[in-house]
Amino acid sequence: MTDFITQQDVMSLLPLFLELFVLLAVVLIDPYIKRSHRRIMIINIILIGLSIVQNVLNDWFSFYGDTPPLRTINSIVGYSVAPVILLLFCRLVADKAKLTPLWILVGVNALVHSTALYSHVCFWIEDNHFKRGPLTYFSHISCALIILFLLWLTLRRKTDRKSTRLFIPVFNVAIVIIAVVLDTFVTHTDRGVTFTSVATVNSCLFYYIWLHLQFVHEHEKALMAEQRIKIMMSQIQPHFLYNTLSSIQALCLSDPEKAFDVTEKFGTYLRQNIDALDQPQLIAFEKEIEHTRIYSEIEMIRFPHIRIEYDTPDKDFRLPALTVQPLVENAIRHGVRGVENGLVTVTAKRSGDFHVIVIRDNGKGFDPSVHASAEGTHIGLGNVRERIEDMCGGELTVESAVGSGTSVTIRIPAAPDDGISVREG
Secondary structure (H helix, E strand, C coil): CCCCCCHHHHHHHHHHHHHHHHHHHHHHHCCCCCHHHHHHHHHHHHHHHHHHHHHHHHHHHHHHCCCHHHHHHHHHHHHHHHHHHHHHHHHHHCCCCCCHHHHHHHHHHHHHHHHHHCCCCCEEEECCEEEECCCCCHHHHHHHHHHHHHHHHHHCCCCCCCCHHHHHHHHHHHHHHHHHHHHHHCCCCCCCCCHHHHHHHHHHHHHHHHHHHHHHHHHHHHHHHHHHHHHHHHHHHHHHHHHHHHHHHHHHHHCHHHHHHHHHHHHHHHHHHHHHHHCCCEEEHHHHHHHHHHHHHHHHHHCCCEEEEEECCCCCCEEECCCHHHHHHHHHHHHHCCCCCEEEEEEEEEECCEEEEEEEECCCCCCHHHHHHHHHHCCCHHHHHHHHHHHHCCEEEEEEECCCEEEEEEEEECCCCCCCCCCCC
8 A cells, every 4th residue: 555655645635635624624613604505515525525535546446456346336436426516516606596407417427327337338347447338428528518507607697797706716617627628638646636636626615715705795785785775764764854844833833723733643653653764674565655644644734735645455565664755755845736736646556576656746747858857856766766776676767747747666576475575674
């Protein structure tokens, strides 16, 4: 055995196993990667270590030449494990990708190579020489297909297309391909230390670094979104409170009894909705409509020529707080306040996979060609749009024509189970 494994061989193998051992320890104690990713990393580290041991044993069996059955089993293990390692890299890159066909391919590959135990279809050992059968390259073809799929998964990641983070997974694919080519055409003497072994060990390490970069990016994005939501909420809430108090102030001089009624409604609003106002997260649509009604009742007391009507058969979903109310306020202030028989309608209906809310008024409208400047003068319209996009993946569109009023449409994706959007905060 000492004639087979030299000190040079040991010095070549030791860094690889040391790297795998340290990586395994770090993955086991790292609290910042997903549990599914941790499990995949652990399995892959073990399989890569097994692959290196298999290469060492293969050289040992070749050196001594008196154990064809063991060499056959060892080769079957090596050819079966290689595509599994690559497929687990695919799972790291895309958690939700449909990998069932490739797992079937991996299973078929293992079955094809297991035929070496009783036939010459794939390979066999004769006089201690490796003999190739018609399906010898089945594992190579399987690995090539998985590598191409891995490259496709990597390049299609929208979150990484414009980021330097894309370099790591692309680099990993490249070094694996180069390693396979080198192992095919370059002869080396180190026991078990193939170019592919080095490439897969380092790819595992680089994927771990890449997962951490993903975590940091997502964490920073979540913090920025939360901060942006807090800023937008702080902008909207004082505006609503200011206008409500202004209405009460005006009524105190003209109609004290109505002022008392408005104050009572405003108190009800504060009691029922202060929690929603303090927390920048999704609330029930019915709660949003409730404080919108209170606001509109206050405005209708001050402006009796305005009517606000509601048609909301679809109520079982959630949306950002202060979404409908600022839009109704816009419709009143910029649309129907100066119009005789002004009408604002609020509808909420389910349309396919979306909850669709429409706030429409018969006011003066505006020119869509100057839509951007009009948004700047409307209360929190840009803020509402950003919160809808960030918090529930929805969209807000505005349609208007001079003299024909304005229509604002909100589309919020519905959850597949109960119609409630679940992307909170």
